[in-house]
Amino acid sequence: MYSSMSRLEKLVAVEEKLVEMSKEFLKEEKSRLHSLESFVETAEQQLQMSVNKSMSLVHHPVGAYLLVKRLSSDWLQHVKSVYQPLTDFVNRYNSEYHGQLPSAEDAEWSAHAILRLQEVYQLDIRNIISGQMELGLSTNNVPGSMEQNALRLKREDIFAIAKGAYRNNDYRNAVKWLNESIQLMEAEEVTENRENLEESEDAGDTSGALRYKGNVKKENLKFSALQYLGYSLYKQGDLEDALAIYKKASSLDPKHDEVRDSIKLLQRKIRSANMFGNVNNDEHPRPWASASNAKMIKYMALCRHELKPRPDVQARLKCRYQSNGNPYLLLGPVKTEVLSRKKPEITLFYDVITDEEAQTIKNRSLPKMFRSRIGNSFSEVESHIRISQQAWLHDKDDEVVSRVSKRIGLLTGLNTTPTSTELLQVLNYGLGGQYEPHHDYMTAEEKMWGTILGNRMATFLMYLSDVTAGGATVFPVANVTVPVVKNAGLLFMDLLRSGRGDVNSLHAGCPVVIGSKWIANKWIHEGGNEFRRKCGLSPNE
Structure with missing residues (x-):
């Protein structure tokens, strides 16, 4: 869900x-x-x-x-x-x-989505807790932030998100969220104890029974949070801090065997470290973005609009009205923005579909939606790498689908008949929905379509909706970030003219922060386009 x-x-x-x-x-x-x-x-x-x-x-x-x-x-x-x-x-x-x-699984993955947004967009945890999603960027002149004080997270919610990070071995973020959870619990304890003290004094109670009665559940929650925090610090190699946290947990339950054993273990490790200096940092990588992965670091920076093409590359980029010499477009040329001239060729076409057409495509897709997967036709699996649901529409499903397919052919100059393309793939992204860096073409080993249809030569991606923040399409090699522009179409080449896969066509869909992102993909294949996009003079063209 x-x-x-x-x-x-x-x-x-x-x-x-x-x-x-x-x-x-x-x-x-x-x-x-x-x-x-x-x-x-x-x-x-x-x-x-x-x-x-x-x-x-x-x-x-x-x-x-x-x-x-x-x-x-x-x-x-x-x-x-x-x-x-x-x-x-x-x-x-x-x-x-x-x-x-x-389901409980939906709740767990929703917590992962918040962690993903925090990581990719470097959001401040306290802003997230207070319901503010400050991005410092915008889409289509819509502010990239939304203050929702009514959406403030409670201590139980913060703890649940912390446990989500912990279960994914993301101890670095687990420590951050656990600290916030414990701080909030302790702040509430001070306030509630003061109020309950006044209440018990008014009732003539001097035993403190009224004060203690309301804190049993909260103390159990705090005890659990301290255990998670202690272990997370230990996994990061912060032995002294981990020991202090376990001692704090022990003060709440001195007879807890696991906590006492953890304290003894940490004390031995600290003595050993002091003697031999062999403290190992055992921090695990984050599941959706390894800090050592340059590709992922660049992907996230592009999602934050921090990187741009080199000035000399930008100087050669143009905006123009395009008709491809086609009589259908001569009287109504299309507004076109060239985002990359080569390796890969990336072009953005504005207003390629109408609001009514976009809505029809979405309506036709809704009953057919299923969870998106990664892999090929021989082995597909659900993964956090791709958070969306999809449907496939045939040209025969609706006159609008057929009309849009023909229009893509006019815009690109390529053959977009059913014999040269795949069905129209329609996607709706979920909570924090994304698709991490990937290529659309298939390798020689995968061979999904055979020699007649050939490989995916070009991708035409249409934006069927706006979003308030996030959701950009990025190209880590080309340093290109394309914000969501409703009714626009994004064309990029997946193959070189030689037919080899263009590794520079690596692209990704950034996590959606606020809004519902709908897109439609039309993949155009080599078969039937041999004379529309001819080979070059070298294998590298």
Whole structure:
């Protein structure tokens, strides 16, 4: 569910129904509780008669009758009046929303999405916690930030995100989130203890029982967070800090065997380090972006709009109206921006489809959506590398699809009939949706399409929606960042003119921060285009 924003959008309507259903239940429950409260008060008053008077309640025939009646039927009816509606509510919840609700896996991957956005866009954790997504960049003049104080994360949420980083061996970020979680818990402890102290003093309680009663669950959460933090610091080689954290955890539960063993282990390692200086930093790489991977570092920098082509390269780039000499385009030439002239050739065409056409394509795709995978036709797997859902549309599925395919042929000058292209691939990215650096062409070993259709020669990518922030298409080798431009089409060549794969066509879809990103890909193959894009004079052209 997390892999498609269109599916996540449906959850809003689900929760709206749940809110209304719960409000209706609470309204009725207040009435039932009021009735129960009146019943309890009556029973209490009659019981007081036995205490205040020498004669027991049961010695009076009316009193005895009322007592027996209450215990034989009234109590049961009132308990049922509270319990049964709750059972009905739970049963209705399970029956009406079965299959419509996200799973625990969706929640876990949603936490990973926040970690991914933090990593790629170098977001401040405290801003994320307070609901602010400050990017310092924008798309289509739409501010790249959104302040949502109502979306503030609670301590349990922060801890859940920290555990997500921990489980992926991303100890560096786990430490950051765990520290924030613990700091928030301790700040809330100070506030709550002060309030509870005042409350207990007002109640005349000097034992502190009122203060302690409300903190058991929070202390358990803090204890768990300290354990995670201690181990994460240990895995990074921060032995002294890890020892201090485990000692702090031990103060909450001195008899916890695992914590005591960890303290002893760390003390031995620290003594050994002091003697021999053999402290090893065992930090694991982040699962979606290894810090040692230059390709990923450049990819993330491009997503942040930090890199641009060299000035001498930019000086040769042009914007123009293009018709390709085609009579269909002579009266309405297309606004074109050349982003890279060679290796790879990258061109952005503006307004290649209408809003209505884009919506039709999205509507046709929705019933066919399935989780995107990576690999080839022989071995495809789901992966965090690609977070989206997709569908395939044939030209016969709708007149709009056929019309758009023909238009792509006019714009590119290439053969885009069904015998030379793949079906139109439509994608909707999910929460933090991305597609890490990859090539569209297939290697000789993969051989998916055979000799007649040939390899993917060109990619024509259309943006079917806007996004508020993130979601750019980037080319790490060419240093090109293409922001999402609704209704625009991006053309780049996957192969050299010799037919060899152009390694410089490496590209990626940056994580979407705010918004729902829809795109459509049309892959144009070699077959049928032998004389449209002819070979050059050398293998490297």
